[in-house]
Amino acid sequence: MQDDADASPAPPADFEILVQGAGKGRKAQLRLWLRMLSITKSVSQEIRRRLRVEFDVTLPQFDILAQLDREPGGLRLGELSRRTMVTNGNVTGLVARLESDGLIERLTLDDDRRVTVARLTKRGKDRFAEFARAHESWLTELMGDVDDATIGHALETLSVVKASALRRIST
Amino acid sequence: MQDDADASPAPPADFEILVQGAGKGRKAQLRLWLRMLSITKSVSQEIRRRLRVEFDVTLPQFDILAQLDREPGGLRLGELSRRTMVTNGNVTGLVARLESDGLIERLTLDDDRRVTVARLTKRGKDRFAEFARAHESWLTELMGDVDDATIGHALETLSVVKASALRRIST
Numbered sequence: 369m370q371d372d373a374d375a376s377p378a379p380p381a382d383f384e385i386l387v388q389g390a391g392k393g394r395k396a397q398l399r400l401w402l403r404m405l406s407i408t409k410s411v412s413q414e415i416r417r418r419l420r421v422e423f424d425v426t427l428p429q430f431d432i433l434a435q436l437d438r439e440p441g442g443l444r445l446g447e448l449s450r451r452t453m454v455t456n457g458n459v460t461g462l463v464a465r466l467e468s469d470g471l472i473e474r475l476t477l478d479d480d481r482r483v484t485v486a487r488l489t490k491r492g493k494d495r496f497a498e499f500a501r502a503h504e505s506w507l508t509e510l511m512g513d514v515d516d517a518t519i520g521h522a523l524e525t526l527s528v529v530k531a532s533a534l535r536r537i538s539t
Numbered sequence: 540m541q542d543d544a545d546a547s548p549a550p551p552a553d554f555e556i557l558v559q560g561a562g563k564g565r566k567a568q569l570r571l572w573l574r575m576l577s578i579t580k581s582v583s584q585e586i587r588r589r590l591r592v593e594f595d596v597t598l599p600q601f602d603i604l605a606q607l608d609r610e611p612g613g614l615r616l617g618e619l620s621r622r623t624m625v626t627n628g629n630v631t632g633l634v635a636r637l638e639s640d641g642l643i644e645r646l647t648l649d650d651d652r653r654v655t656v657a658r659l660t661k662r663g664k665d666r667f668a669e670f671a672r673a674h675e676s677w678l679t680e681l682m683g684d685v686d687d688a689t690i691g692h693a694l695e696t697l698s699v700v701k702a703s704a705l706r707r708i709s710t
Contacts, residue, residue: 395675395678395679396690396691397675397678397679397681397682397685397690398675398678398679399694400682400690400694400697401582401678401682403694403697403698403701404575404578404697405579406701407575407697407700407701407704408575408576409624410701410704410705410708411572411704411708412576413708414704414707414708453580504566504569507566507569507572508569509707510568510703510704510707510708511568511571511572511703511704512703512707513699513702513703513706514568514696514699514700514703516567518696518699519567519568519571519700520567521692521696522571522693522696522697522700523567523570523571525685525692525693525696526571526574526575526578526693527574528684528685528689529578529682529685529689529690529693530578531684532681532682532683532684532685533578533581533582533585533681533682534581535684536680536681536683537581537582537584537585537681
């Protein structure tokens with residue numbers, strides 16, 4: 369199920385060093401931002417690698433399946449693109465590939481035959497359930513040295529960060 | 540300095556809702572992961588928007604300038620691609636564009652004339668310093684509701700998360 373859209377070279381393990389540079393004296397807010405970027409980039413890269421090795425699936429394909437998994441009625445391709453950060457141009461090829469693998473089907477709406485939606489097949493649902501279980505277990509494993517209290521504190525503090533940012537982004 | 544590589548549509552403000560779906564009962568590690576993804580995606584999108592509006596520069600261009608800013612001797616394009624997550628294919632066009640804007644220059648090495656490196660011009664350094672100041676102030680503003688102690692706790696807990704993940708990614 370491989371796809372060219374995913375053929376970027378492996379990045380270095382620790383982005384924070386690269387992004388941060390000589391930023392020791394910088395503001396704590398910037399350091400927190402760089403730390404979050406560093407974690408999400410390196411963990412995303414590892415998840416990307418494991419999806420490829422274990423299931424021969426790319427991260428964009430996984431994202432598309434994840435979005436469709438919670439929309440039994442299916443989604444229009446434009447909406448799928450919007451929800452996944454996959455560009456409109458790439459979503460068509462990715463969906464075609466998943467369709468030829470039997471995981472997705474495309475259908476036209478009865479009330480407007482110009483509109484095409486993609487949705488999971490039974491096989492797609494089963495496969496995605498398998499991917500999702502592995503994905504969750506990898507995250508648990510990657511955070512294996514972090515005790516429950518620390519995870520809880522991180523969730524709490526980041527909910528404050530998230531609320532602050534969203535308040536300023538939406539206005 | 541706009542570039543087509545950045546012409547994706549605006550995503551919704553809160554990715555966590557979309558990514559998480561009916562995941563209330565899920566493991567705390569997965570929730571923490573989704574929260575980090577949600578923050579980094581929405582804040583990156585906002586920074587992308589502001590760079591465009593304020594400076595007419597794209598996020599990939601900003602990333603390239605940031606990497607070159609800390610390498611006075613310049614970087615080969617392949618290395619630049621690796622450090623920025625910009626694909627090899629796109630880095631050439633981005634560098635050409637920044638060169639035509641007078642922010643970057645390309646030169647061949649004396650000891651191996653087949654090797655081309657890109658580095659910032661004086662004008663590029665000055666412009667990047669301006670972008671970087673704005674970038675830092677935006678992050679401070681976006682986290683404006685978060686008190687210093689909470690920022691400090693987030694930095695500490697995420698350093699534990701990061702160490703745990705990197706330990707498992709590198710082995």
